[in-house]
Structure formats: structure tokens, C-alpha cells
Amino acid sequence: MKRDAIAVVGAGKGGTAILQALLKMPDIVIRHVCDIEPGAPGMAFAREHGIAWDGDLETVCRDPEVDLIFEATGRRSVYDRILALKHPRTRVIGSEDAKIIFHLLVLQQGVSDKLGDHNLELDRRVRERTRELAQANETLEQINNEKTRYLMHATHQLKAPFAAIQSYIDVLLEGYAGAFEPRAREILLKMRQRCALLSESIKEMLELANLKSMVRENIKMETAALDDIFASAVRHLVDMAAVRGIRIVVPPPTGLRVLCNRNQILILLSTLLENAVQYSPDGSDIQVAAAAPSGGDRVEVAVTDHGIGIAADVVDRIFDEYFRANEAVAVHEQGTGLGLAIAREISNLHSTTIRVDSAPGQGATFSFRLRIAAHP
Numbered sequence: 001m002k003r004d005a006i007a008v009v010g011a012g013k014g015g016t017a018i019l020q021a022l023l024k025m026p027d028i029v030i031r032h033v034c035d036i037e038p039g040a041p042g043m044a045f046a047r048e049h050g051i052a053w054d055g056d057l058e059t060v061c062r063d064p065e066v067d068l069i070f071e072a073t074g075r076r077s078v079y080d081r082i083l084a085l086k087h088p089r090t091r092v093i094g095s096e097d098a099k100i101i102f103h104l105l106v107l108q109q110g111v112s113d114k115l116g117d118h119n120l121e122l123d124r125r126v127r128e129r130t131r132e133l134a135q136a137n138e139t140l141e142q143i144n145n146e147k148t149r150y151l152m153h154a155t156h157q158l159k160a161p162f163a164a165i166q167s168y169i170d171v172l173l174e175g176y177a178g179a180f181e182p183r184a185r186e187i188l189l190k191m192r193q194r195c196a197l198l199s200e201s202i203k204e205m206l207e208l209a210n211l212k213s214m215v216r217e218n219i220k221m222e223t224a225a226l227d228d229i230f231a232s233a234v235r236h237l238v239d240m241a242a243v244r245g246i247r248i249v250v251p252p253p254t255g256l257r258v259l260c261n262r263n264q265i266l267i268l269l270s271t272l273l274e275n276a277v278q279y280s281p282d283g284s285d286i287q288v289a290a291a292a293p294s295g296g297d298r299v300e301v302a303v304t305d306h307g308i309g310i311a312a313d314v315v316d317r318i319f320d321e322y323f324r325a326n327e328a329v330a331v332h333e334q335g336t337g338l339g340l341a342i343a344r345e346i347s348n349l350h351s352t353t354i355r356v357d358s359a360p361g362q363g364a365t366f367s368f369r370l371r372i373a374a375h376p
């Protein structure tokens with residue numbers, strides 16, 4: 001389709017506004033821009049956009065290829081000259097007749113210039129803010145790492161003197177320094193118990209700080225037999241469960257090999273099993289399950305108990321460091337509230353999430369997924 005060829009006569013404000021508007025229209029071509037003043041803004045615009053610019057009105061008017069002339073000078077005499085000179089088939093729009101169009105175009109141009117400026121400013125501000133945020137984030141991360149390192153160091157320093165206190169108490173209880181009054185012995189036993197709890201806390205704090213300082217990419221992943229992981233985790237807990245007549249039931253051999261850091265997954269599973277035992281009634285059963293949909297690349301591991309369960313209003317907090325529900329403290333006074341925080345760090349490092357399904361008094365199921373390395 002032939003495109004309309006247009007000439008704009010008058011390259012002042014109105015002419016420039018027309019040029020800018022015309023340039024956005026797909027079916028036209030601007031053939032000339034004409035003004036007696038070569039420095040007029042519309043002439044500069046024409047040069048910038050590779051449009052022919054001309055000072056001679058006659059050349060423009062006599063061009064037979066021009067379909068339409070826009071007279072934008074605002075002068076009647078120029079309009080009349082165009083009418084006299086133009087090729088018979090060329091149409092003409094004069095500024096007298098089209099004043100309102102020019103006015104609107106100038107207005108529209110003003111608005112879009114302002115919008116453009118505004119957008120540039122917004123862009124600049126967004127970039128600036130993004131940079132500031134990235135910097136703040138980096139600083140926060142540094143502070144956090146610093147804190148973790150400090151915590152690890154302090155906890156580590158506590159470990160040795162603590163172990164010494166513990167062994168002195170053991171020595172005393174064994175009668176090395178003579179017999180104790182029953183009351184004194186009772187106090188020593190309590191001290192031993194508290195020491196055991198505190199050293200467990202220290203171990204868990206170190207474990208957690210250590211996990212927090214790790215990044216997923218640097219974790220050593222290996223393939224491990226899922227059935228072995230189950231057997232090892234149960235072995236850790238079997239005595240503690242047996243004392244209270246609790247049975248831990250594992251699934252029939254799966255033959256699956258999973259991709260994981262074996263040691264960490266063992267800690268995760270042992271943590272879930274330990275909680276299941278601690279918060280279950282004597283004589284109950286705990287089930288370990290493994291579900292791998294055929295053809296899938298993940299196996300879901302679940303630990304189900306029939307214990308005290310978890311209230312809906314605290315279930316979101318149980319993975320927080322040091323959080324313990326009141327019902328849990330009531331059945332098992334001593335605990336640090338760090339077990340699930342550790343478990344969560346491990347699940348994050350393995351790109352999985354621990355899901356909880358529970359209701360008060362109805363037991364609980366904790367589950368997570370592992371990547372399958374090989375099917376049997």
C-alpha cells in the first residue's frame with residue numbers, strides 16, 4: 001500500500017508538534033519540512049530524523065509526490081501561496097482551519113515530554129533504591145555471619161570447662177572424695193542432670209551455628225541407602241523408646257538410594273524420632289514411612305506418632321529456635337527447643353521443607369522429601 005507523503009511547512013512549535021505526532025503514525029512518510037528559518041526547532045528535528053528540510057516553499061509545493069501539505073506557520077499569506085503553487089492533486093490543511101488540532105498536539109506533546117521525564121526519574125530512583133537494598137542486604141549478611149562465628153567461638157570455649165565440671169561431679173558421685181549425706185548426694189545428682197542438659201544445649205547450639213554457616217552448594221552430597229539411614233536413626237532411639245514401652249516401626253525395605261548428606265539426614269530423622277518418643281504416651285507405636293510414587297524422583301519420608309499433638313496456633317512456631325509449646329514442657333520438662341531449628345536448617349540445605357500434620361491430642365506426622373539417586 002502506498003504511504004501518504006506529507007510536507008510540513010512551518011517548523012516552529014506547532015510544526016514540530018505535528019512532526020512528532022506524524023512520526024509515530026505508521027502509514028505516512030514525511031517528505032519535506034520547510035521553513036525560511038534553518039535554525040527553527042522543526043528543521044533541527046528533521047535533520048535528526050533524516051527528513052529532507054528545505055527553505056524554498058516553491059520546491060516543496062511543486063513536488064508531485066506530496067499528497068498533503070500541513071501549513072503550520074499560522075500565516076494566511078503562506079497558506080495562500082501554497083494554494084497558488086501546489087500541484088492540483090495535493091491537499092492542504094491550513095493552520096487557520098486546524099488551530100485546534102495544533103493546540104491539542106502541542107498539549108499532548110507537552111504531557112508526553114513530562115511523562116518521559118517522570119519515567120526517567122522513576123527509573124533512576126528504582127535503580128538507586130535497588131542498589132541501596134543490595135548493599136544493606138550484604139551488610140546484614142556480614143553481621144549475621146559475624147554473629148554466627150562469635151556464637152560458635154563462645155560456645156566452643158564453654159565446652160571444655162563444662163566437660164570438666166561434669167566429670168568432677170561424676171568423680172564425686174563415685175565416692176572418690178568420701179561418702180555424701182543423702183541430701184548432698186541429691187543435690188549432686190541434680191547438678192549432674194543440669195550439666196547433661198546444658199552440655200546438650202551447647203552441642204545443639206554449635207550444631208545449629210555450624211549448619212547456619214553452610215551454603216547449599218558446598219554441602220557434600222552422597223548416595224546412601226535409605227533403609228540404612230532408617231536403621232541407624234532407630235538404633236539411636238531404640239533404648240530411649242524401649243524404657244517407655246514405645247515401639248518404632250520401620251517400613252519394609254525400600255531398596256532406594258537417596259542423594260543427601262547422610263550424616264545430616266541422620267540428624268534430621270533422629271530429631272523427629274526423638275520428639276516422637278518424647279511427646280508420645282508410654283506403650284504407643286511410632287511409624288516411619290517411605291512413599292515414592294513410581295517414576296518419581298523424590299521419596300517422602302514421614303514419622304508419625306500418637307502423642308500430645310500440636311495446637312494450630314503454635315504450629316508455625318515450632319521450628320523457631322528455643323520455642324517449646326506449654327504442653328510439651330508439661331510432659332517433658334527438659335528440652336532446649338533447638339531440635340527442630342536444626343532439622344529445618346538441614347532440610348533447607350537439602351532444598352526440602354518439613355511438613356507437619358497434627359492436631360492437639362491426635363499425634364503428629366512430620367514429613368520431608370529426599371531426592372532418589374537410584375531405584376532398586
Ligand SMILES: Nc1ncnc2c1ncn2[C@@H]1O[C@H](COP(=O)(O)OP(=O)(O)OP(=O)(O)O)[C@@H](O)[C@H]1O
Binds near residue numbers: 336
Ligand atoms: N512429635 C511432636 N509432637 C508434639 N509436639 C512436638 C513434636 N515435635 C515437636 N513438637 C513441638 O515442637 C517444639 C520444638 O521441638 P524441638 O525438638 O525443637 O524442641 P524440644 O523437643 O522442645 O527440645 P530439644 O531441643 O531438646 O529437642 C516442642 O517443644 C513441641 O512443642
Ligand SMILES: [Mg+2]
Binds near residue numbers: 271274
Ligand atoms: Mg526435640
